[in-house]
Amino acid sequence: MLRLPRLLNLVSTAYLQYRARDTKMQFEFVKDMPRAAHTDMPIDISFLLGKMVFVWMIMLLFPVILSNLVYEKQQKLRTIMKMHGLGDVTYWTISHCYFLLLSLLYMFFLVFFGSCAGIKLFTLNDYRVQFVVYFAYMNLQISFAFLMATYFSNVRTASVVAYLFTIGSGYFGEYLFRPIFEDMSLSRSWTTLMEFFPPFSLYRIVYEFSPPPSPLYRTDFSGLHWGDLGDGKNGMKDILIIMALEWATFLLLTFFLDEFGTLRNGIRKMASVCHSSVDGSSQASQKQTIQLQEFEYSVEMDRTDVLREREIVEQLLQESDGSYSVICDNLKKVYHAKDGNPEKIAVTELSLYMQRGQCFGILGPNGAGKTSLISMLTGFTKPTSGTAYINGMDIRSDMGKIYTGIGVCPQFDLLWETLTGREHLLFYGRLKNLRCAALDRAVEQSLKNVRLFDGGVADKRVAEYSGGMKRRLSVAISLIGDPKVVYMDEPSSGLDPASRRALWNAVMSAKQNTAIILTTHSMEEAEALCDRIGIMVNGSLQCIGNSKELKAKYGGTYVLTVTTAAAEEEVVEQLVRSLCPAANRVYRISGTQKFEMPKQGLRISQVFHAMQHAKTWLNISAWGLSDATLEDAFIKVASESDISSL
Numbered sequence: 350m351l352r353l354p355r356l357l358n359l360v361s362t363a364y365l366q367y368r369a370r371d372t373k374m375q376f377e378f379v380k381d382m383p384r385a386a387h388t389d390m391p392i393d394i395s396f397l398l399g400k401m402v403f404v405w406m407i408m409l410l411f412p413v414i415l416s417n418l419v420y421e422k423q424q425k426l427r428t429i430m431k432m433h434g435l436g437d438v439t440y441w442t443i444s445h446c447y448f449l450l451l452s453l454l455y456m457f458f459l460v461f462f463g464s465c466a467g468i469k470l471f472t473l474n475d476y477r478v479q480f481v482v483y484f485a486y487m488n489l490q491i492s493f494a495f496l497m498a499t500y501f502s503n504v505r506t507a508s509v510v511a512y513l514f515t516i517g518s519g520y521f522g523e524y525l526f527r528p529i530f531e532d533m534s535l536s537r538s539w540t541t542l543m544e545f546f547p548p549f550s551l552y553r554i555v556y557e558f559s560p561p562p563s564p565l566y567r568t569d570f571s572g573l574h575w576g577d578l579g580d581g582k583n584g585m586k587d588i589l590i591i592m593a594l595e596w597a598t599f600l601l602l603t604f605f606l607d608e609f610g611t612l613r614n615g616i617r618k619m620a621s622v623c624h625s626s627v628d629g630s631s632q633a634s635q636k637q638t639i640q641l642q643e644f645e646y647s648v649e650m651d652r653t654d655v656l657r658e659r660e661i662v663e664q665l666l667q668e669s670d671g672s673y674s675v676i677c678d679n680l681k682k683v684y685h686a687k688d689g690n691p692e693k694i695a696v697t698e699l700s701l702y703m704q705r706g707q708c709f710g711i712l713g714p715n716g717a718g719k720t721s722l723i724s725m726l727t728g729f730t731k732p733t734s735g736t737a738y739i740n741g742m743d744i745r746s747d748m749g750k751i752y753t754g755i756g757v758c759p760q761f762d763l764l765w766e767t768l769t770g771r772e773h774l775l776f777y778g779r780l781k782n783l784r785c786a787a788l789d790r791a792v793e794q795s796l797k798n799v800r801l802f803d804g805g806v807a808d809k810r811v812a813e814y815s816g817g818m819k820r821r822l823s824v825a826i827s828l829i830g831d832p833k834v835v836y837m838d839e840p841s842s843g844l845d846p847a848s849r850r851a852l853w854n855a856v857m858s859a860k861q862n863t864a865i866i867l868t869t870h871s872m873e874e875a876e877a878l879c880d881r882i883g884i885m886v887n888g889s890l891q892c893i894g895n896s897k898e899l900k901a902k903y904g905g906t907y908v909l910t911v912t913t914a915a916a917e918e919e920v921v922e923q924l925v926r927s928l929c930p931a932a933n934r935v936y937r938i939s940g941t942q943k944f945e946m947p948k949q950g951l952r953i954s955q956v957f958h959a960m961q962h963a964k965t966w967l968n969i970s971a972w973g974l975s976d977a978t979l980e981d982a983f984i985k986v987a988s989e990s991d992i993s994s995l
């Protein structure tokens with residue numbers, strides 16, 4: 350066993366002799382360094398492994414951090430956290446602290462086990478120096494990952510790029526940075542400039558911490574001590590300054606890019622803000638004229654209830670009445686032409702108001718603009734023109750404050766697969782300022798309300814949930830903490846009847862203190878939950894009212910169904926026309942006929958008497974009279990609006 354170290358020493362010496370032949374420059378450089386000769390220094394594994402390997406080991410967390418950040422972005426978890434009140438500064442601070450803790454733990458174990466194994470890179474240098482330098486580098490690495498994360502939207506791409514970057518960084522450090530650094534004929538400022546690239550800073554750190562490169566020309570290197578930090582020769586002071594400057598710059602850049610998307614966008618937006626503040630008055634009056642023209646144009650197409658709603662909104666805005674939960678003022682969303690697709694007006698000058706204690710339902714066919722409207726109200730996209738006031742605050746400027754008082758159930762479930770249902774609710778409950786016992790109570794109640802409490806479901810990871818369970822959890826998240834305004838985009842899609850009923854009950858009880866805005870394709874749901882309903886087609890509201898009003902106005906017919914022998918069809922038709930000359934036969938199939946009879950001038954009792962009497966002389970096997978449904982009204986409004994927009 351004792352022969353093994355000697356053998357290792359022999360092999361390594363041979364290897365070093367070979368390398369020293371090729372690295373004469375390096376040898377001369379090392380000779381110049383202030384490290385006194387010393388001959389019995391044992392061979393060190395850090396030299397055998399090479400600095401490149403240590404650079405890789407220290408950078409190993411970089412791909413992990415980047416993938417985590419991009420995952421939250423790709424899954425839109427970041428957006429949903431923001432919508433529930435998690436501010437940008439808080440998000441970045443928490444993320445930074447979390448990754449810093451992780452990085453420090455990782456470095457602690459790396460240095461600890463490295464020291465136990467006797468690796469000189471760790472044992473020779475003062476641990477205080479190592480802590481300061483690695484702490485600074487870890488901060489820089491995290492801020493660099495933050496910056497990189499603003500450019501990626503796909504986890505897989507981000508991971509691959511991050512691993513390639515890590516491998517490439519070690520490689521370029523060894524074969525590009527080191528030769529330049531060791532070339533004494535080159536000015537030091539070149540290497541200082543290169544150290545602005547974070548992995549090269551790290552390579553320099555590893556280089557300075559490592560024992561001399563060749564034991565053939567052994568020097569008495571006893572590692573870096575606390576006092577050496579300020580010594581200009583080892584360059585640690587410069588590197589620490591560079592890393593601190595870069596850390597701050599990367600964080601600022603991240604905030605900037607996070608807010609504006611790209612540097613160009615940000616500069617353009619900032620320039621336009623300055624420009625508009627210079628000649629704001631002339632632009633404002635110009636904008637007013639444009640809005641007026643657009644308004645006059647759209648008034649012709651609007652219906653009376655929509656017009657009345659617009660008038661009320663204008664009155665409320667003039668009175669500055671802050672008691673209304675939501676006021677939309679001429680909201681418009683245009684998606685600009687992109688990738689060969691033409692420009693799309695998703696929402697057209699929409700004005701409406703919503704009160705606390707009410708549920709407002711937005712119905713509309715696919716592509717009507719419901720999600721675009723909710724996206725604007727939740728700050729997910731910015732309106733092209735117009736605005737909305739949520740609890741008296743403007744969505745254009747106060748979104749940060751608005752988020753603290755709203756709840757959102759988006760169309761697609763935005764959940765962490767690795768967290769349990771209970772953990773989700775605890776997290777969002779805390780964001781809504783619930784603490785201790787109040788938080789536990791609220792979480793338990795929420796879980797019970799959406800039937801996720803019993804059978805330990807609450808403590809299962811979301812990855813094990815069915816689609817319906819995830820949907821119910823999303824609804825529970827939107828309602829926790831009693832938000833003043835709640836947006837629900839098709840909350841019951843994919844739910845079984847019992848779960849849907851439970852969800853409706855939860856919404857009904859939450860409605861008392863909240864204004865709920867709900868989009869749905871279920872007429873039954875709209876009738877059960879909504880106090881007012883607006884039907885949207887092609888981006889604009891076609892009608893507003895409660896379900897009774899809409900049915901009366903747009904479904905203004907009774908539906909009579911009669912089944913007789915096929916030979917008696919003509920007689921039945923004559924009978925119906927004698928009751929209501931304007932009756933319209935919808936279909937006739939082997940004796941069964943369906944008629945729509947306008948309500949005007951028609952009494953139900955008259956129809957009943959006529960049918961009872963007809964039974965005495967006709968072979969009527971079945972008949973029925975029903976009022977028009979909300980679905981009838983919806984189909985009528987949608988088809989009429991579609992025709993008028995052609």
Ligand SMILES: Nc1ncnc2c1ncn2[C@@H]1O[C@H](COP(=O)(O)OP(=O)(O)OP(=O)(O)O)[C@@H](O)[C@H]1O
Nearest residue numbers: 684693694695713714715716717718719720721722
């Ligand atoms: N990011 C986008 N870029 C371009 N067009 C878009 C974008 N998002 C939506 N649209 C278009 O805007 C219109 C309104 O879409 P939106 O998703 O708001 O409708 P919706 O009423 O919510 O539909 P659904 O009921 O199917 O969810 C559609 O024609 C859609 O194709």
